Amino acid sequence: MTRPGPPRGRSNAGKDAITVELAAVIVAVASDGPRVLVRQLDTSRPAALPSGPLEPRHRTLEAGLRTWVEEQTGYDLGYVEQLYSFGDANRHASARAQPGRMLSIGYLALVHESKPHGMDESEWRSWYEFFPWEDWRTGAPAILSTVRDGIAGWIAEAPRDERKSREERARVAFGVAGEHWNEELALERYELLYEIGLVPEAHRDGAACWAPREAAIMEADSLQADHRRILATAISRLRGKIKYRPVVFELMPPRFTFLALQRAVEALAGVELHKANFRRLVEHQGLVEDTGAMSSKTGGRPARLLRFRREVLLERSASGVGLPPVRRSATPQRPR
């Protein structure tokens, strides 16, 4: 079995060559919210995720990604997971600009701190700057009405036979009048906005959209190429995963308080949680242990400093932090 028969893959000569771009969504949590590391190479264009092409020197896809991230941001990543491979022939301009085909593979990386770093073109941004409608921590976000208006127009102008299906898609993704907000559907929401043309990159890509370019939502920042799509994928994946795997801890410092942990989960999920129940849930699952130390920088009574019980990663099916509880309805903005 050393010499296989005829080679299975056709060779990709010249203009049919395939390029694979490896892109990283590097996430951290700051005291006031989720952060993602982007590179602003050129002030006239949107920022980009750390990324680079797969090259022969890379032994594995993940190794290639780590190499690019290290080169571009100075970060030596810890937790990394593959998100998805995108290969639509016409999805974004840079994919069409070169001969051959471009495929992009998105990765999610979690780091402990948004610490300062050497490279000055990369910076930490709140991910809600790219998806402001995803932040429900203080109630329904203000921009939601703009978004819903755009969608309502698209539904209203639907041909008879498509009306129902558009309504359903919108209802599932964005909920009706604030009920049933499902935070995991971040990707579906973005894809819907892209399809409708409510997001500027849809026009940049030359997609045939219902909405005119002027209708695009500019209150949210965009990213180069398909990087906002990859970021949406990362948010959806992470929001799903925190519920059944103890991944939040990859984002925490070695020692932390209950409230800091809760704020981290809230930052990712974009919803508020019930304090007392959250504590007990985490405690009860044996995810953390007391360090004995206390923090007096909390603003109130000093808090116990906790540490993640690394052992749970090896136990049966280490569960997550159980998110579902509360405050998903469209209450008006409340100060925290």
Added chain:
Amino acid sequence: MTRPGPPRGRSNAGKDAITVELAAVIVAVASDGPRVLVRQLDTSRPAALPSGPLEPRHRTLEAGLRTWVEEQTGYDLGYVEQLYSFGDANRHASARAQPGRMLSIGYLALVHESKPHGMDESEWRSWYEFFPWEDWRTGAPAILSTVRDGIAGWIAEAPRDERKSREERARVAFGVAGEHWNEELALERYELLYEIGLVPEAHRDGAACWAPREAAIMEADSLQADHRRILATAISRLRGKIKYRPVVFELMPPRFTFLALQRAVEALAGVELHKANFRRLVEHQGLVEDTGAMSSKTGGRPARLLRFRREVLLERSASGVGLPPVRRSATPQRPR
């Protein structure tokens, strides 16, 4: 923004060309277990998954996959989801045999029936022929002792400092003495066996393994290239997903009985479930509705024929069939 600056990807001239293989794990459930569609092209070599290279004519990755599956098996797929992209430089022989680099993208497809089909080189096989240690429906599988023996040897001969970590990995993946069998870890188990060299393809690939080629477990069938790895990925993914999404129904005929549904879930998960509780769980979640018809072919009292409530796909966060319940301990083989 129509003309981007310098192209970001280096061109892949000649021998650095990248080939992308699209491979499909097509799953069905028969009355006695899970089935996967494979192609036996040559009796002297292992079977392969339906697959083919990404070509310029394919608009999207998924479209390319559907095209190849249609050509090779005659199936027009319904439910399809991307699993993972593999790109290890030296993982399998066919990837090394050709110039340039090979990347493979695995997909999972679910079909209603393992019906007969035109193409005679493809056939339905139980997925437990490839992973006999994964079938716990009638208690601990017989082959498990062989597998555990191999792993025990690998642990016993570990250098002092690595001993503990090998023990932990084995315990998490395969459980201790029958306790804590986690059916979702099918991929981790396969990867461990590959790494140790207890699986023949590890030697075929020329990986540096602990176990000699003769120690490989031959009671299980292999597949070409990295296809067994892709199949393991599919099993793990599906076993996880049935718990929180109603995907089993993609495998069921339009009308089915409670027991048939239970057998399907058991086939996928590889464990037995508690009948009465399973029924109520499914009923209670509103996943099915009565058709009014009865089936008298059950061998006992006639059963109500049910239909999947398609609407739940659009409801909040349609949940799965809730699997965890029972019989995970290493009871000896029991006739059913």
Added chain:
DNA sequence: TCAAAAGTGTTATCCTTACACCCATGT
């Protein structure tokens, strides 16, 4: 009459959620 499968009832237990309330610290 028996085997096989369908289907119902009941109970103990645990988890979830919500609400109320007290504690310790800094300003």
Added chain:
DNA sequence: ACATGGGTGTAAGGATAACACTTTTGA
């Protein structure tokens, strides 16, 4: 004193898991 956050108690309701038991068919 009071604001801020830390932390505990508890009770209602729901879901789960185990057990026992009845019903309806075909052989």
